[in-house]
Every structure is written in C-alpha cells, then in structure tokens.
Amino acid sequence: MNNSDPKFEFRGINHLALVCSDMRRTIDFYSGVLGMPLVKTLDLPDGLGQHFFFDCGGGNTLAFFWLADSPDAAPGIAAPKGLPDQGELASAVGSMNHVAFAVPPEKFDEYRSRLKAEGIAVSRVLNHDDSPAGVSREVHAGTFVRSFYFQDPDGALLEFACWTREFTEDDVRHEPKTAADRRATSVR
Structure with missing residues (x-):
C-alpha cells in the first residue's frame, strides 16, 4: 500500500x-x-x-x-515476563511490549544461531500468518513475517524479524477493539 x-x-x-x-x-x-x-x-x-x-x-x-x-523492573507489567512462545505476551497499557529489529531474511537463521552461541536464550522461530493460531511450523504463502524473540539483561523483550511478503489492502480487514472490549484483571 x-x-x-x-x-x-x-x-x-x-x-x-x-x-x-x-x-x-x-x-x-x-x-x-x-x-x-x-x-x-x-x-x-x-x-x-x-x-x-x-x-x-x-x-x-x-x-x-x-x-x-x-523503580525496579516490573516483569508482566512494564514488559512481558518471558518469551511469547512460552505464553508470555502480556504487558500493561502504555508499556513497551517489545522491540523488533528488521534483519535480512537470508541471515535470519544464522543470526539466531549466533545469539544461541553467545548463550542468549531465544524462542523458537515463529512464522506469523493469518491462521487461527497466528503462526505455522513452515513458511507458506500466507506467512508475512518470520521472527524469534529474546531478552536483554534487564528483561526487555527483543525480536529479530524479517518480512516475507509485501502487504496488500486485504491485510487490513479486522475491526479494531476498544477499551470496552478489554478483560478487566483484578490485583489480588
């Protein structure tokens, strides 16, 4: 577009x-x-x-x-507690959830291996698509970005990502949610 x-x-x-x-x-x-x-x-x-x-x-x-x-770090509030492939994605409204760095598709797997060799815990590779699960095991025509996640020493969630296709008008089709759609969570 x-x-x-x-x-x-x-x-x-x-x-x-x-x-x-x-x-x-x-x-x-x-x-x-x-x-x-x-x-x-x-x-x-x-x-x-x-x-x-x-x-x-x-x-x-x-x-x-x-x-x-x-103030000290607040995992689960200011940033996710862990990696998205481990079910950790929530952070507070107004927080910075993660930073995604664009990397060359041809270097994607190499970069993941390099981080692992440095002793950095990395998530599995996520092939983001429009399926109900939002990710697939393999890259296919509906995959729009490949990524993996890791954290910096203070727990900031980081992502290496590479686009796999160009977006079209069909990629913008969901009705935006509002504050009224949020599930309220109580502090216990």
Missing part, C-alpha cells in the same frame, strides 16, 4: 528510549553481543542520570536512560 499524500512524512524511528539498570552491562549487550555501535552519550543535568544512543541501522537508533531514581 502506498499513501501518495501522507499527513506527515515519516522516515522511520529516530529513537526508541528504554530504561536500563546498568549502562555498562547495556553497552556490553547492545554493542558487544548485538554489534550496535554506541553513537552518542549524554550525562543528564543535576545527577539525574545518563542517556546513550546505539545505531540500529537505517538511520534509526535505540536509546537507553540510566536514571538514578528508577
């Missing part, structure tokens, strides 16, 4: 900002394990913390705050 007269001209994601507990460990993971160059570092005023940026390709960056007064 092509919008020839967009309301705004978007050029991707400038940066997505997450919060980490240990900036050194974050650099070791994102630059060391994933190979994202650290491109900008800032100390925030008044001892508030730090803000560092990693190049994640295509002119996009992934940024992290280290904040002196950050």
